[in-house]
Amino acid sequence: MSLIKYYPGDTFFHKLDPRTKMVWLISIFILAFIFTNPVHTAVLFIILLALWVFIKIPFREMKLFFKALTLISIFTFFIQLIFYPGSRIMFKIPIPTWIPYFEGALKLTEEGLIMGISMVLRLFVIVLSMPLVTMTTSIEKLVLGLIRFKMPYEVAFATTTALNMVPSLQDDARMIMEAQKARAFTAIEKGSLKEKIKAYVPLIIPLMVGAMRKGQQLEIAMESRAFGAYKTRTYLTELKMSKTDYITIVLLLTITFACIILRVTIGFGTLE
């Protein structure tokens, strides 16, 4: 799960306050949402790619992520290509007439093609923008950023602690699997679907029980250090908005609003 992991660095993006990054994230989402024209989405995509290169995060660790992304993109592209209604037909692929909706032929249209590209690009933009924030911001800063946005600190803590517990639970799952394997447990590999699902019981129960026990023990540990003592708490980490942060936020908000207005008035970013 290296998407959540924090890779320290001192690039411009790293140094931005987490709140600025959150504004950035929301802006990107809005823009990706309102732009349907692949040209405009491509611009967003290129900006993102540039940022990814710029933050100097090793791509090697992301191989699995990119593979999955590519698969989903190809799938999305073909869905658009095949299903999107359009008038400028490029190719016609005959198919049996009993398949509903297509009336005997897959019509690959220009519009479908463009829409396909646009969708894929939007997908990329959305999926690639989030890790940029999580990978360049330490957990403490993220939590603090959320809290400054008025999220109750118990909620922020619950989320980050849960995330931090994931590796521990993964360890548990592995140990449970090993213990059951050592008792000749193979049911997950063979059997019907129903049997396979039932087969997960010897894994799920110890895992759940273990997780609940861990939760209880964690609660006691946290209370023993006065968690929840007062309505507010002080923080070791500090968040200070710099001039760069304010300028960046103003720029982002301006661009976003401008695009929204242009979209609504003259259809900027659409395919009309």
Added chain:
Amino acid sequence: MGIIEIRNLTYNYPQSDQPALREVSLTVNEGEIVVLMGHTGCGKSTLCLALNGIIPHAIGGSFSGEVVVDGLNTLESTIPELASRVGMVFQNPETQLFSARVISEVAFGPENLALPREEIIERVKWAIEATRLRGYEDRPPMSLSGGEKQQVALASALAMRPKILVLDEPTSELDPAGTYRIFSMVKEMREKFGITFIIVEHKEEAVKMADRVVLMKDGMVICDGDPRTVFSNIKAVSECMVRPPQVSQLFYLLSNSGLNIEKIPITHEEAARVIRGILEKRSGEDLGRIRLKEHREISTAGKNSKPVIEFLNVSYQYRNGPMAIRDLNLKIYEGEFVAVIGHNGSGKTTMMKLINGLLLPTKGDVLVNSLNTKDLTVSEMAKTVGYIFQNPDHQIFSFTVWDEVAFGPKNLDLPPEEVESRVKEALKIVGLWEMRERHPFTLSRGQRQRLAVASVLAMHPKIIILDEPTTGQDEVAINQIMTLVDRLRREGRTIIMVTHDMSIVTKYAERTIVLRKGEVLMDGPTRDVFLKPEVLRESLVDVPPIMKLAGELSNYGVPKGILTVEEMYNFIVGR
């Protein structure tokens, strides 16, 4: 007025009609190190939680009596108020650390107290210094070793600037080096900062640094006093199922044979003084060098037979990780009882998993009964190699004890009558037959451990691997498991045991393999291995106290090879 005053504390957990604590009264003075001992379930942890208000405020239950900590009555105070007086460290490092960096973990407590930021920074710095963690500030706690994690837990508790620190089995999961470090920090903190310590422990090193020892049984305090007085009360010690220091055990045997001794020694130096006195009185007689017969039967199958396990030039490297085992070449023979010891990270568990096929060598081959582990699945290996894991809760999932034990044999596709007979046999061996209809979660930890053993035994393995069988167990549970294992060995099975507990190594294992950084440092009869303490130390292993005693008495004719309490006893009484 002590810094802790407990008066007639009686407590029941919610929905429980058995009191966890009965009329407990205790006074602790500031700066004392008090060690709390007793059988599993005697109420030690419950008592700890009553000191900082978790009981009753967070857990509920019915509470009568009074607990006053640093002048505050726990019933009338809140947990946060008490948290600045009493810090707590728990047994499992995994479930008390949850931050992304050491420094944030340590700051967590002071942050909760809403202290000004400068003060938080100062406290964190102080706590990190006091626990020797300078340089660790930005490291993720999850990436640290068990011992280091406990240091972080200690620092996190210390950052609250408590006057009292309560440590509940802080070293159970640690190796001897980690244990030593924690205990030495405890002593240092008491010296430097005057902190009062309440420590729940099983290990004798804790006893040696205690000002007082408190023994508990079934929720009651049975005995309370300085360590020597307490351990002189043999009846109380055995009632509470506490393992006394090795040298004390020797004196229990001697006093049974008529030796009159008022205060039982707890360290080997004290014991040496007393024994020198005894031996000097006999100086006229021929002290005689007894030939130390092997007090364990060595399998007669011995070295002439085929090995049941062979490691041929085995190396193992974890993916993206270190080389855990390097060029291992070993043979283990049928019927041997082998102990595998060494520092944390030396490759002991890796070696065990290579035997039952959970791991396959990255280089070389492991043969079990002449079959290569690469050719068999783990399930197939399970018919021959039984692996008893450290934590029984990692495998228990059935609704009845019977079903739990039947799981393994059923996986082997055995006919139902066979399954039934095996389950019955296994449950009877571990003494859980009467509990066969009970839900496993209603069993105590020691019983669940035996349940895990039974579920492995029902597979009828010829080779049994034990991973840390005695961690955190009381004396009775340890004896039950080890006697059982020894019996299995005498029936012809091969036993391989990974442990940090040197007293059971010397008592049960005829052969010891010492690993260091993935390689074999020593391999031979236990007696020979333990006669080389300098070499052992290279793998951060120390000889058991009884051997240190023997060392102190070597010019009194005590044979060097004395390994166990029984052997020392036999020597002294002249057998």
